[in-house]
Every structure is written in structure tokens, then in C-alpha cells.
């Protein structure tokens with residue numbers, strides 16, 4: 001079969017062959033590798049899509065090093081995704097912006113007593129070991145201003161803001177030829193972000209892995225297209241094959257932003273146990289919980305969700321809750337309590353039954369889309 005052609009306006013905008021971006025995916029917990037690794041970015045960009053680095057768990061130096069590694073391995077365009085906290089000056093809200101690294105035990109001391117008591121009680125009852133994690137206070141989320149500066153100095157082709165409105169940096173980004181992408185989970189934010197001057201908008205529905213809103217992709221996408229016009233929209237949340245991509249294009253999207261399907265690839269950065277959970281998952285295999293980051297977040301269902309629900313505690317604000325969840329999850333992993341572990345993943349897990357190279361995932365997705373759009377709609381459709 002010859003090489004397929006599938007082009008939209010997004011391809012001209014970003015200088016790519018196919019309208020498919022692999023989503024920026026950070027780590028699930030402190031100390032874990034990022035989901036969207038340098039290898040994944042290179043594989044997707046080399047295959048004709050655009051790979052987006054998950055920069056959320058990196059230190060500012062690691063971010064710069066990773067960007068340079070990508071540039072050394074491909075001359076194709078790529079993106080970087082960061083999670084921007086609400087207050088860019090606060091050192092992630094913990095007020096410790098001058099410290100590079102602290103033992104987890106020291107950081108936990110600053111959390112509310114009720115949360116600490118609960119964590120200690122769980123550890124005691126389950127006989128979980130202490131895990132001596134180091135908490136890096138110099139990550140991109142803790143130091144957003146410096147991280148954005150690195151992206152601008154490195155002239156990253158596409159800057160993606162996983163949280164927050166990146167409108168404030170559009171002027172600086174455009175001055176060096178970069179494009180800026182925002183992500184929304186509802187129509188109100190779609191309008192707000194489009195008006196702030198961003199170049200591209202991702203509308204991510206409730207089905208999606210990681211942080212997610214309440215509106216399903218099928219409703220959110222056309223609503224966001226209407227609200228964001230003329231800013232072009234990419235669909236996200238539940239897209240794992242050519243059927244999803246064809247549907248997104250039919251709804252008026254210029255492309256798609258695909259997370260879980262690219263996470264469960266050879267190059268995806270998730271722990272093997274989390275990739276396995278995706279492959280084994282049925283359509284009920286993921287749940288939304290505030291246990292991980294304090295915000296609503298979809299992950300492979302596991303008993304940590306139930307433990308948190310039973311605690312009746314109020315989630316701490318992002319990113320503080322991450323400290324609490326990381327401490328427990330690291331202990332579960334150390335104690336081999338795999339029933340209490342599950343990484344971030346979307347409902348689309350049900351459609352994924354094999355870990356393949358990312359380039360192959362992209363190629364198959366494009367081929368299936370072309371086949372649907374050019375040759376056949378389902379046989380029961382009559383359209384004249």
C-alpha cells in the first residue's frame with residue numbers, strides 16, 4: 001500500500017504531514033518518568049505527526065536538555081507541554097521557590113494534620129514501608145516563568161499549556177516564530193482562550209486520560225468549535241484509532257490530540273504495570289478521582305480511589321495533593337500492592353489491546369481514517 005495523504009489546515013500551520021499530535025503527558029507521581037518521553041516525541045514527529053513532550057515533571061534544566069535531545073534526533077517540528085499553576089510566582093503554591101530539592105518527609109510536614117494523620121493510618125494498617133522520595137522544588141510546574149523562558153529561548157515550535165490560559169505569553173512566543181496551544185474542557189474556557197490570542201485550541205472531553213472535565217467529547221468538540229471560531233480546534237479524549245480521527249475531522253476539527261493510545265506504545269513513558277492495565281482494561285476500567293492532584297483526573301481504576309473516597313477528606317490544591325498521593329503510591333509500589341496502583345489513562349483504553357511502536361500506531365490511524373473518509377462510510381449510511 002502506498003503512503004497515504006491526509007492533510008488539513010493544521011498541517012500547513014505546523015509544517016507536519018498528518019493532523020495528529022501526541023498529547024503532552026507528564027508523570028503520574030513524583031519520581032516517575034514522564035508519559036510523553038523524548039523517544040515518543042521523536043517517533044511521532046518522524047512518522048509525520050507532531051510529538052509533544054510532557055514537561056510537567058522535569059526540572060527546568062532537564063526540560064532544556066530534553067528539548068535539545070529532541071532537536072538532535074529529529075529536524076521535524078515538535079511541541080512542549082507544561083502544567084502552569086494558577087499563581088506563576090508562588091513556587092507551586094508551597095512558598096518554597098528558592099529550594100531545589102527536599103526529602104518528602106520534610107515537605108509532608110507542611111501539609112494539614114488531618115491529611116497526614118490519614119496517610120499515616122493507611123500506612124500503618126497496610127504495613128506499608130516508608131519511601132524516601134526526594135521532592136524536586138525546581139520542576140517546571142514549581143518554576144513556570146523560568147520554564148516558559150527556556151521554551152522561548154529554544155524556540156520550541158509549539159508551546160502547549162496543559163492547565164491555565166497561555167494567552168499572556170502569545171506575544172513573546174510569536175516574536176520568535178512559536179505557536180501557542182491551549183486546552184479546554186468546557187465551552188466557556190474555549191471562548192476565553194480563543195479571545196486571548198492563542199493559535200490552536202484542544203477540546204478535551206470527559207473520556208480523556210489525566211485532568212478532565214465534565215463534558216463528553218461528542219458535545220464539547222462542536223461547542224468549542226463554535227465558541228473558539230476562528231481559532232482552529234483539535235479534538236481530544238477518547239481518540240485511539242482512525243474511527244475517532246475521522247469523526248473529529250467530520251465534526252470540523254483540524255486534527256486530534258491523542259494521549260492514552262500513544263502512552264501505551266513502546267516509546268510511551270508509563271510504568272509497565274500501567275501499560276498492562278490499559279491493555280487489559282474494558283470500557284469501565286478508568287475512573288475520575290481527585291486523589292492524585294486535587295483536580296478531577298482520570299486514571300486506571302484501582303483501590304487507591306476507594307481509599308481516598310472513604311477518607312472523606314477535602315483534596316488539597318494542585319500541586320500540593322500530588323505530594324500526598326505520591327507518598328502513598330510510592331509505598332504501594334514498594335510493597336508490591338499492585339491493586340492500589342494505576343496510572344493516568346482514558347476510557348479509550350478499551351480499544352487498546354497491544355503495545356506497538358508509536359510510528360505504527362500513527363500509520364494505522366491515518367490509514368484507517370483515509371479508508372473511512374475516501375472509500376467507505378459504514379454500509380448502513382446512505383448519503384446523496
Ligand SMILES: Cc1cc2nc3c(=O)[nH]c(=O)nc-3n(C[C@H](O)[C@H](O)[C@H](O)COP(=O)(O)O)c2cc1C
Pocket residue numbers: 023024025026027028035054055056081082083161162163183204207208209210211236237238239257258259260261263343344345346347348
Ligand atoms: C499519563 C497521562 C499524563 C498526562 N499528563 C498531562 C500533562 O502533563 N499535561 C497535559 O496537558 N495533559 C496531560 N494529560 C492529558 C493529555 O494531554 C490528553 O489531553 C488526554 O490524554 C487525551 O485523552 P485520551 O487519553 O483519551 O487520548 C495526560 C494524560 C495521560 C494519559
